Amino acid sequence: MGDEKPRCILCNEPSTDDDPLLEVRGWIRVMLGQDGMAHHQCMAMTANDAAFSKGDVPWDISGPHPALVNLVETKRIVPGRVFEPGPGLGHDAVYLVSNGFRVTALDISKKAVSMLRKRIEKLGLDVDLIVGDVLRDGPTDGEFDYIFERSVLQTLPPTKRAHYVLCLTKILKPTGEYIGIIRGPRTPMPESQPYAFTRNMIEQLLSAHFRDIETTRVPSGFNNSRSEYFLVIACRR
Ligand SMILES: C[S@@+](CC[C@H](N)C(=O)[O-])C[C@H]1O[C@@H](n2cnc3c(N)ncnc32)[C@H](O)[C@@H]1O
Incomplete structure (x- = not known):
């Protein structure tokens, strides 16, 4: 008890040395609507899915660069x-x-x-x-x-x-x-x-x-x- 590694708020897997949890901040926090610690790839997947689903895509320039x-x-x-x-x-x-x-x-x-x-x-x-x-x-x-x-x-x-x-x-x-x-x-x-x-x-x-x-x-x-x-x-x- 007490030594348990923190778990990702998105996938519920624990933090590991190879894949440590990061703090949910900035744009990701806005898209997820929650605080806590999560794996980078879980945040990227969930926040971007939310952005595309809502049509809230702030980087869109409507055409090729x-x-x-x-x-x-x-x-x-x-x-x-x-x-x-x-x-x-x-x-x-x-x-x-x-x-x-x-x-x-x-x-x-x-x-x-x-x-x-x-x-x-x-x-x-x-x-x-x-x-x-x-x-x-x-x-x-x-x-x-x-x-x-x-x-x-x-x-x-x-x-x-x-x-x-x-x-x-x-x-x-x-x-x-x-x-x-x-x-x-x-x-x-x-x-x-x-x-x-x-x-x-x-x-x-x-x-x-x-x-x-x-x-x-x-x-x-x-x-x-x-x-x-x-x-x-x-x-x-
Ligand atoms: C800021 S957007 C840019 C999208 C597009 N290149 C543009 O300029 O309109 C970043 C894109 O990268 C994707 N992405 C973020 N992390 C990724 C990763 N680790 N592997 C693959 N795609 C990722 C996101 O889902 C999103 O579509």
């Missing part, structure tokens, strides 16, 4: 296999597949994947869709030319980021490239998601497994918002 459109139009990226973690409503996946790319997309939210599946079917397009956690369930066959992600890194707490970057390397071909649209610095820097990143933080994080890291300021994609975002392109080491 302009920086991605520019990369395709200028042929900086050319049709090949793309893995997209966290596609959400799927504007970028739909854009890529409509422009000749072959896309596999994986989202932790079942609701997001079912909504995106219906959209893809209605458009008569073909995207491989997977429900899963990119930190555990992503492909490891090293067959993708590109990883494209928008606003997924910003959902990961600091303790999960190095593992995320390692997972990305297993997805890419040896010549593959990571392309990310990443939330830039805020004052003060947030201590819960959505997190924010300086150029230095991005470079330090990626440089363990990536080289030739280009970080460019890009528009947020939101109407009337000048908030800072980065387009990051990096080659697998």
Whole structure:
């Protein structure tokens, strides 16, 4: 008695050294409507399901990100296999597949994947869709030319980021490239998601497994918002 490990308020499993519980905070707390301690993946799954079910999707910019459109139009990226973690409503996946790319997309939210599946079917397009956690369930066959992600890194707490970057390397071909649209610095820097990143933080994080890291300021994609975002392109080491 008294030595029992705390349990996740969402799955009721105890905290472990490999997967410690985190405090429910910020946007996640608003979506869950409760306080307490939970596993990161339980929070991500439950809060995002709630957001997509309610249609309360604050990151939606109603179309593909302009920086991605520019990369395709200028042929900086050319049709090949793309893995997209966290596609959400799927504007970028739909854009890529409509422009000749072959896309596999994986989202932790079942609701997001079912909504995106219906959209893809209605458009008569073909995207491989997977429900899963990119930190555990992503492909490891090293067959993708590109990883494209928008606003997924910003959902990961600091303790999960190095593992995320390692997972990305297993997805890419040896010549593959990571392309990310990443939330830039805020004052003060947030201590819960959505997190924010300086150029230095991005470079330090990626440089363990990536080289030739280009970080460019890009528009947020939101109407009337000048908030800072980065387009990051990096080659697998
Ligand atoms: C901030 S939203 C961005 C969605 C989309 N990329 C966009 O920009 O519109 C983050 C997305 O990542 C998904 N997600 C969060 N954590 C994840 C994880 N560990 N594995 C896979 N997907 C995850 C969420 O369900 C959500 O769809």
